[in-house]
Amino acid sequence: MNGEVVHEWPIAGMPVKMLPGGSVLGSKRMRGGQGPTPGGQLPGGAPPEGPPPIPWQDTIEFVQISWDGEEEWFTCCWDDDETGLMMSRQxxxxxxxxxxxxxxxxxxxxxxxxxxxxxxxxxxxxxxxxxxxxxxxxxxxxxxxxxxxxxxxxxxxxxxxxxxxxxxxxxxxxxxxxxxxxxxxxxxxxxxxxxxxxxxxxxxxxxxxxxxxxxxxxxxxxxxxxxxxxxxxxxxxxxxxxxxxxxxxxxxxxxxxxxxxxxxxxxxxxxxxxxxxxxxxxxxxxxxxxxxxxxxxxxxx
Structure with missing residues (x-):
């Protein structure tokens, strides 16, 4: 109630939703960008040089993460939009x-x-x-x-x-x-x-x-x-x-x-x-x- 962070998950999302038991649903990566993780790191390493990528509002890997940060479920294989990368596009x-x-x-x-x-x-x-x-x-x-x-x-x-x-x-x-x-x-x-x-x-x-x-x-x-x-x-x-x-x-x-x-x-x-x-x-x-x-x-x- 004091605005202090009490727990973090290595996940982004549009949106993130919590499930009974403390697991959360969201995204590992968003198309055209990379989601933040605890400590400020970016999955996949540092962002590329140059202008920021165009955001798409598309999730690549749509995942469920446990309270402890373990991946419990994921899906990614709906459509590649002619990119060669299969995405959930959620x-x-x-x-x-x-x-x-x-x-x-x-x-x-x-x-x-x-x-x-x-x-x-x-x-x-x-x-x-x-x-x-x-x-x-x-x-x-x-x-x-x-x-x-x-x-x-x-x-x-x-x-x-x-x-x-x-x-x-x-x-x-x-x-x-x-x-x-x-x-x-x-x-x-x-x-x-x-x-x-x-x-x-x-x-x-x-x-x-x-x-x-x-x-x-x-x-x-x-x-x-x-x-x-x-x-x-x-x-x-x-x-x-x-x-x-x-x-x-x-x-x-x-x-x-x-x-x-x-x-x-x-x-x-x-x-x-x-x-x-x-x-x-x-x-x-x-x-x-x-x-x-x-x-x-x-x-x-």
Missing amino acids: HHDYQREGNPMGYYAPGQEFVKQGKTLVLAHKNKLVPEISDKKIKDDVIYEVDWNGNLTGFEWHAADHFAEFGFDESATEAIYHSPQYDEDKEVSDWLHTNSMSLLGKNHWYDETGDERFNPENIIISSRNANFIAIINRATGDIVWRVGPDFSEDTPENNLGQFVGQHHAHMIPNGLPGEGNILVFDNGGKSGYGGSEGFPRYTRDYSRV
Whole structure:
């Protein structure tokens, strides 16, 4: 409580999450950079000379480290993005089986050697979306041995389900998020992903939109929250990106660059509601001359 460091792990991450027993999940190395370790050392030796590398928000080795710093689990072999180096490409979020939202809640049944859902990137050219290569958001699953289980979900496959109007669709096509250095557009910038988990909506009515195995995501650049039917991949529930007067979303007020959307788990105040940190700033597609469509100079929850 005094701000003193009481323990360190040789790990970086986006984000780092603690598991029961003191183990942590995170990354050994981030693409385009190297994560710090205790004592200020850098894995792999000193950084190369010259300008700093371009950060990608991609994890190379995604690992689990024990309290004592021993590697207990890792995965790395999702995609090499034509670099020759296989990477997990994990970014922003992941969920270990038995812990849907990534923090403690009563009644959760943590699975010690469970499967892990991973939010990751995959670069691709999709002419229906843009004439430039996009950095698509992908969800995949790995088992305790670090192997892919076969479950994959690619955001680009569901472009027509995200609710973009004509002006937003045209803006996305011309890629205002295009990065000249990386030669790719971070078109959605999905920044959270989790299972819904057990909830009273499903228990009381059997509404399949809120099946505990379904997945909720948040798109920072496109201003929407959506629930994915895990069995079909379809978008079955969505808030945004349109919050205009003639929409049900209008009562909520416009989302701008929101993060960490998730369903509050059973046993906590507000259980079954969706909690979101609405950052503010600038985001959204379809503004004049390619600028973000919406701005707000404060945050809210």
